Amino acid sequence: MYPAQLRPARSPRAARFALAALLLGAVGALPGAPLQAREMPEAGSATEARKPNVVILATGGTIAGAGADASNSATYQAAKVPVDKLIAAVPAMANVANVRGEQVFQIASESFTDAQLIQLGKRVSQLLKQDDVDGVVITHGTDTLEETALFLNLVVRSDKPIVVVGSMRPSTAISADGALNLLDAVTAASSKEAVGKGVLVTMNDYIQAGRDVTKRTNIVPSAFSSQWGPLGMVVEGKTYFFRAPYKRHNTSSEFDIDTIDSLPLVAIVYGSGNMFPGAYTAAVDAGAKAIVNAGTGNGSVPGYLVDTLKDVRQKGTLVIRSSRVGDGFVLRNAEQPDDKYDWVVAHDFNPQKAKILAAVALTKTSDTKELQRIFWEY
Numbered sequence: 001m002y003p004a005q006l007r008p009a010r011s012p013r014a015a016r017f018a019l020a021a022l023l024l025g026a027v028g029a030l031p032g033a034p035l036q037a038r039e040m041p042e043a044g045s046a047t048e049a050r051k052p053n054v055v056i057l058a059t060g061g062t063i064a065g066a067g068a069d070a071s072n073s074a075t076y077q078a079a080k081v082p083v084d085k086l087i088a089a090v091p092a093m094a095n096v097a098n099v100r101g102e103q104v105f106q107i108a109s110e111s112f113t114d115a116q117l118i119q120l121g122k123r124v125s126q127l128l129k130q131d132d133v134d135g136v137v138i139t140h141g142t143d144t145l146e147e148t149a150l151f152l153n154l155v156v157r158s159d160k161p162i163v164v165v166g167s168m169r170p171s172t173a174i175s176a177d178g179a180l181n182l183l184d185a186v187t188a189a190s191s192k193e194a195v196g197k198g199v200l201v202t203m204n205d206y207i208q209a210g211r212d213v214t215k216r217t218n219i220v221p222s223a224f225s226s227q228w229g230p231l232g233m234v235v236e237g238k239t240y241f242f243r244a245p246y247k248r249h250n251t252s253s254e255f256d257i258d259t260i261d262s263l264p265l266v267a268i269v270y271g272s273g274n275m276f277p278g279a280y281t282a283a284v285d286a287g288a289k290a291i292v293n294a295g296t297g298n299g300s301v302p303g304y305l306v307d308t309l310k311d312v313r314q315k316g317t318l319v320i321r322s323s324r325v326g327d328g329f330v331l332r333n334a335e336q337p338d339d340k341y342d343w344v345v346a347h348d349f350n351p352q353k354a355k356i357l358a359a360v361a362l363t364k365t366s367d368t369k370e371l372q373r374i375f376w377e378y
């Protein structure tokens with residue numbers, strides 16, 4: 001996509017390659033020097049614009065789904081089409097990158113467990129350490145795509161592009177969205193503007209921040225959005241960025257997938273009217289190290305359950321106040337005295353994202369001050 005001399009040097013080998021390209025360019029500019037090195041690069045010469053190498057890690061979902069009929073946009077089987085067929089179906093990807101695929105698993109994303117998250121994270125990290133990999137695309141079911149995107153944003157220590165992508169319609173449906181979403185993902189993963197921008201999600205022409213994006217409707221191609229807005233768009237094989245993420249991620253993260261082999265259990269309890277204590281105590285009995293309270297409004301807790309949650313915390317399980325509302329953010333000591341009860345608030349993370357951040361953070365600390373700092377900073 002971009003000439004070697006414009007690419008950021010990422011490794012000693014890449015640096016030597018870039019230096020050689022610069023020197024060749026300089027020699028070519030000298031009077032009397034052969035023009036060929038500058039103006040007519042031969043195949044394989046150092047001055048030839050090199051297409052980035054992008055690896056597609058396929059995990060399943062609707063983007064790999066197949067239905068019986070073109071009218072089946074909602075009734076179909078997810079996780080059916082293998083990665084080689086996904087790649088073969090979008091030949092335009094070859095114009096932007098050298099693409100190869102790996103089938104990591106073939107499942108619907110609601111069936112992801114921590115085991116899949118960790119396996120995927122380790123593979124992404126391993127690939128991005130290679131000099132011959134410039135970016136990674138992960139094809140994924142959309143149900144828990146936002147959890148995986150945040151997880152990778154927190155734990156993969158690389159500034160190379162990582163793009164998570166899915167589709168809302170199976171490949172067999174009229175107006176299927178998977179092919180364009182995948183082309184956009186490979187385009188973003190090939191783009192030097194995407195370097196250092198954290199994990200990205202390309203759905204419905206937009207480039208979203210993996211930290212922020214969430215599935216907001218369950219049936220249309222415009223399912224993914226974020227209260228803080230998209231970072232940009234992909235149009236006709238080019239990325240257009242308008243903003244960059246502010247929060248800590250990837251190379252500025254204190255977490256590292258290479259040292260994470262398991263995650264503690266974190267439960268979510270959904271807030272509503274007429275609740276019962278057992279929803280919380282069952283999570284503790286199951287071994288949950290933290291409970292994310294997907295509370296009503298500002299993450300509120302019913303008066304008749306405050307003692308239950310105080311007790312949960314006193315016995316050692318963390319209480320993290322989040323909100324079922326989705327947008328906005330939860331403030332400390334608003335609605336409930338978090339300082340007094342030693343509870344944590346989830347800031348702007350929705351409950352499912354708070355669950356991921358809590359699990360990752362708990363691999364390092366169970367100190368509530370530290371956990372609160374982590375919720376502010378990431």
Ligand SMILES: NC(=O)CC[C@H](N)C(=O)O
Pocket residue numbers: 060061062063078107108109110140141142143144166167168169
């Ligand atoms: N649109 C989708 O990808 C949903 C399919 C399935 N439930 C999954 O998340 O994998």
